[in-house]
Amino acid sequence: LAGGVMGGxxxxxxxxxxxxxxxxxxxxxxxxxKTYQHHRxxxxxxxxxxxxxGLKMGFDALGKGIKEGAIGMxxxxxxGAMDDGARGFAKGLGRGLIGV
Numbered sequence: 001l002a003g004g005v006m007g008g009x010x011x012x013x014x015x016x017x018x019x020x021x022x023x024x025x026x027x028x029x030x031x032x033x034k035t036y037q038h039h040r041x042x043x044x045x046x047x048x049x050x051x052x053x054g055l056k057m058g059f060d061a062l063g064k065g066i067k068e069g070a071i072g073m074x075x076x077x078x079x080g081a082m083d084d085g086a087r088g089f090a091k092g093l094g095r096g097l098i099g100v
Contacts, residue, residue: 036068072096 043061048054073096080092 046057048057076096077089077092080088080090080095082088084091
């Protein structure tokens with residue numbers, strides 16, 4: 001019985017892992033930010049040896065992504081406004097929102 005429960009839980013975790021990997025790969029392809037793509041490639045080369053190490057790596061990556069996204073949403077409109085006024089601000093806002 002315990003083996004069946006653990007096997008079922010492992011299957012759910014495996015499916016969740018596969019789905020998050022698909023979303024991650026799609027996000028990596030859709031972004032046009034070469035720096036992000038490079039950092040993502042380097043991060044994918046590091047493999048966790050234990051579950052707690054994998055969880056830490058995942059939460060670190062999540063936190064870094066949120067931080068970088070927030071910075072981009074603020075910095076892109078400001079940079080655009082300095083370059084091209086209100087039109088640049090609008091372009092920068094769009095770029096910040098889609099992560100370009």
